[in-house]
Amino acid sequence: xxxxxxxxxxxxxxxxxxxxxxxxxxxxxxxxxxxxxxxxxxxxxxxxxxxxxxxxxxxxxxxxxxxxxxxxxxxxxxxxxxxxxxxxxxxxxxxxxxxxxxxxxxxxxxxxxxxxxxxxxxxxxxxxxxxx
Amino acid sequence: xxxxxxxxxxxxxxxxxxxxxxxxxxxxxxxxxxxxxxxxxxxxxxxxxxxxxxxxxxxxxxxxxxxxxxxxxxxxxxxxxxxxxxxxxxxxxxxxxxxxxxxxxxxxxxxxxxxxxxxxxxxxxxxxxxxxxxxxxxxxxxxxxxxxxxxxxxxxxxxxxxxxxxxxxxxxxxxxxxxxxxxxxxxxxxxxxxxxxxxxxxxxxxxxxxxxxxxxxxxxxxxxxxxxxxxxxxxxxxxxxxxxxxxxxxxxxxxxxxxxxxxxxxxxxxxxxxxxxxxxxxxxxxxxxxxxxxxxxxxxxxxxxxxxxxxxxxxxxxxxxxxxxxxxxxxxxxxxxxxxxxxxxxxxxxxxxxxxxxxxxxxxxxxxxxxxxxxxxxxxxxxxxx
Numbered sequence: 001x002x003x004x005x006x007x008x009x010x011x012x013x014x015x016x017x018x019x020x021x022x023x024x025x026x027x028x029x030x031x032x033x034x035x036x037x038x039x040x041x042x043x044x045x046x047x048x049x050x051x052x053x054x055x056x057x058x059x060x061x062x063x064x065x066x067x068x069x070x071x072x073x074x075x076x077x078x079x080x081x082x083x084x085x086x087x088x089x090x091x092x093x094x095x096x097x098x099x100x101x102x103x104x105x106x107x108x109x110x111x112x113x114x115x116x117x118x119x120x121x122x123x124x125x126x127x128x129x130x131x132x
Numbered sequence: 133x134x135x136x137x138x139x140x141x142x143x144x145x146x147x148x149x150x151x152x153x154x155x156x157x158x159x160x161x162x163x164x165x166x167x168x169x170x171x172x173x174x175x176x177x178x179x180x181x182x183x184x185x186x187x188x189x190x191x192x193x194x195x196x197x198x199x200x201x202x203x204x205x206x207x208x209x210x211x212x213x214x215x216x217x218x219x220x221x222x223x224x225x226x227x228x229x230x231x232x233x234x235x236x237x238x239x240x241x242x243x244x245x246x247x248x249x250x251x252x253x254x255x256x257x258x259x260x261x262x263x264x265x266x267x268x269x270x271x272x273x274x275x276x277x278x279x280x281x282x283x284x285x286x287x288x289x290x291x292x293x294x295x296x297x298x299x300x301x302x303x304x305x306x307x308x309x310x311x312x313x314x315x316x317x318x319x320x321x322x323x324x325x326x327x328x329x330x331x332x333x334x335x336x337x338x339x340x341x342x343x344x345x346x347x348x349x350x351x352x353x354x355x356x357x358x359x360x361x362x363x364x365x366x367x368x369x370x371x372x373x374x375x376x377x378x379x380x381x382x383x384x385x386x387x388x389x390x391x392x393x394x395x396x397x398x399x400x401x402x403x404x405x406x407x408x409x410x411x412x413x414x415x416x417x418x419x420x421x422x423x424x425x426x427x428x429x430x431x432x433x434x435x436x437x438x439x440x441x442x443x444x445x446x447x448x449x450x451x452x453x454x455x456x457x458x459x460x461x462x463x464x465x466x467x468x469x470x471x472x473x474x475x476x477x478x479x480x481x482x483x484x485x486x487x488x489x490x491x492x493x494x495x496x497x498x499x500x501x502x503x504x505x506x507x508x509x510x511x512x513x514x515x516x517x518x
Binding site: 003007008011012014017029033036038039040056057058059060061063064 | 445
């Protein structure tokens with residue numbers, strides 16, 4: 001399977017990998033080991049804006065690249081901008097093959113969950129709030 | 133960039149290329165031209181190569197039928213024998229049954245699958261968790277109606293060496309013939325058609341530092357062994373495979389066989405030591421590593437390992453300067469049928485790497501690969517949320 005340069009670059013030069021702790025952190029976790037992909041995206045919110053985003057992934061390179069791209073987009077975005085993310089935009093930006101498009105949907109689902117979770121006034125339970 | 137994928141293919145050895153070159157230009161003759169010097173030279177060169185290839189596998193030169201590669205050789209042996217036997221008897225019995233094993237290459241499974249769809253009965257015998265077939269189980273599958281047993285000598289993914297001689301004895305005891313896909317074995321481990329008592333063997337040049345596009349089928353010369361041609365035409369190769377011979381390719385195959393035969397004793401030791409070093413270094417640096425397949429018996433240059441807790445495809449993609457191959461793909465993909473046949477769970481089969489160490493591999497290559505892989509595995513595990 002050949003990959004676009006956009007995917008390869010993101011997998012080989014990882015940015016925003018990790019976890020967030022503390023207040024105003026929202027967590028979105030999607031996927032199962034059985035399906036082969038587990039993705040977690042976390043955002044730190046300051047008012048209406050996301051100041052930090054981090055991700056962790058168990059899965060293939062397309063999943064890693066999708067989560068990395070979403071984390072990059074989320075940082076600095078407003079809540080409305082974050083909710084407007086679409087899988088199509090990820091597929092287009094990373095030039096994902098159609099059979100890999102499902103990982104873009106997972107990344108968007110994780111982002112939406114993280115944003116919804118971070119919308120609460122206090123989110124120290126966020127880390128354990130994931131949907132398995 | 134480090135090439136550790138010698139089961140897929142090998143580079144043409146410089147000595148092989150040098151031998152081949154004149155046969156593209158000044159010695160361009162057709163080996164079937166009987167009336168002039170160009171034809172005689174080409175024909176002499178082909179017969180010389182036939183001897184060299186036969187010597188590598190302990191055959192007589194008249195037992196060698198040149199083909200376009202091992203896939204064609206497998207098709208010719210399996211379908212050619214089936215077609216030549218259909219409607220007749222072998223050892224006084226009507227035979228309509230073929231036996232093979234679950235870890236065969238697609239180039240064996242697919243022709244047998246086609247025969248199955250055309251009405252042949254087929255038994256695919258499973259392998260043990262170490263990738264070896266239990267000869268007793270195989271023996272039970274062979275009946276008096278079995279025409280052919282086809283079992284590979286060395287597996288292309290996990291490198292395990294099947295007990296071919298014992299399988300030949302089991303087949304012959306019931307009047308069946310034995311074909312072996314020996315493409316990964318020749319030039320790497322001793323392979324002698326006489327000692328192993330095989331009736332057909334498929335081999336290829338490009339796995340032994342020869343050119344792509346040329347291979348051969350060993351066919352035991354005996355009155356009761358006949359195969360029907362898959363390609364009809366000028367009656368080349370004693371009527372078993374028509375078509376103008378690929379003279380430069382065949383000459384290259386001959387030289388490659390000669391070199392392999394001379395260098396195998398020392399080279400297989402060197403390659404095995406590199407393989408063992410790679411495994412030791414990986415084990416020392418990485419937890420949760422498991423070897424897939426028996427070791428021994430295994431090809432000296434083969435290593436196949438799984439890493440717990442990571443996705444094999446992500447690992448492969450992260451190894452930007454090491455060429456290896458993987459049983460992996462993205463989610464929803466099916467893992468390798470070979471690793472699945474060993475009973476590996478899907479996630480372990482998907483998180484596997486196959487290393488093929490070869491003639492150009494150095495200690496530095498192996499050390500670099502071990503270090504790089506260990507660091508990528510650690511990074512991927514760190515990245516995992518589970």
